[in-house]
Amino acid sequence: MTGYIRATLLTCSLASAACRASPNPRDTKTAAPVLQDGEQSRGSERLIRLAPTPPIRAVFLVDSTLVEVGTMERYLYHVAMRHDSSVDTLPGIATVARPTLVGDSLVLGVTCDSTTDAGYALFRYSAPSGQLGISDPSEDLRLAVSEPAFAPDGRYIAYIAFPGDATGTAVVRRWPSGELVLQTPSDTVPASDVTGGWASWTDVGHFELYMVIEGDRWVRFRGAVDPPSVVTDTVTPPAVR
Numbered sequence: 750m751t752g753y754i755r756a757t758l759l760t761c762s763l764a765s766a767a768c769r770a771s772p773n774p775r776d777t778k779t780a781a782p783v784l785q786d787g788e789q790s791r792g793s794e795r796l797i798r799l800a801p802t803p804p805i806r807a808v809f810l811v812d813s814t815l816v817e818v819g820t821m822e823r824y825l826y827h828v829a830m831r832h833d834s835s836v837d838t839l840p841g842i843a844t845v846a847r848p849t850l851v852g853d854s855l856v857l858g859v860t861c862d863s864t865t866d867a868g869y870a871l872f873r874y875s876a877p878s879g880q881l882g883i884s885d886p887s888e889d890l891r892l893a894v895s896e897p898a899f900a901p902d903g904r905y906i907a908y909i910a911f912p913g914d915a916t917g918t919a920v921v922r923r924w925p926s927g928e929l930v931l932q933t934p935s936d937t938v939p940a941s942d943v944t945g946g947w948a949s950w951t952d953v954g955h956f957e958l959y960m961v962i963e964g965d966r967w968v969r970f971r972g973a974v975d976p977p978s979v980v981t982d983t984v985t986p987p988a989v990r
Contacts, residue, residue: 794884799840801879803832804853811838830856830876839874839881846896848872851903857924858899859892869893871906873925887927889920895946899924900953905974907956909946911938917946919958919970919979931977933970936962959984 848858972979
């Protein structure tokens with residue numbers, strides 16, 4: 750399990766680098782979005798009007814594109830939505846991880862976004878309205894190195910925060926308000942490009958987060974949102990032979 754998570758983090762971190770010109774440094778400012786025909790802006794969210802679709806039965810990744818990151822190659826994908834008798838693809842969305850399907854009508858995830866300085870954004874798609882929203886993440890979520898996860902009911906987002914001072918912390922926020930639900934004390938992390946974070950949910954109220962720390966070790970955070978609680982333990986990967 751540890752080896753899988755370690756490989757997943759490295760893959761996502763390197764693949765994400767293909768979407769950005771810089772490693773999403775601290776205090777990066779987001780450029781104002783350039784709106785195209787059919788787009789609107791609501792606060793910090795850019796809205797794109799698409800055609801409404803029938804209920805969504807599943808989401809999956811398609812149309813992989815191989816990209817070069819240094820001496821390695823990784824894949825970016827489009828997001829496909831399966832309905833009862835058809836399949837649609839979300840236009841303009843490129844990702845390295847499968848998004849979250851909430852019920853049969855809402856898709857939440859991360860997308861590469863060339864209209865922002867950071868190069869990444871969060872997206873939500875509503876099947877009944879056909880509305881695709883692109884928004885900036887919280888300031889402490891560096892999508893270039895940390896892969897967040899939405900709760901199965903879409904009410905929370907969990908991730909590892911890297912403020913840019915060689916520390917990392919586990920964070921859970923309400924979605925989409927951004928209200929802070931839980932934050933752990935900071936741990937020291939190595940100052941390298943492979944520092945990363947990875948999140949998942951075991952059910953609507955329980956999460957797991959993983960973070961690289963000093964000495965090639967991992968911190969695992971397992972917790973709940975109601976009431977907020979977390980248990981922390983350290984995992985040391987086995988030596989590579």
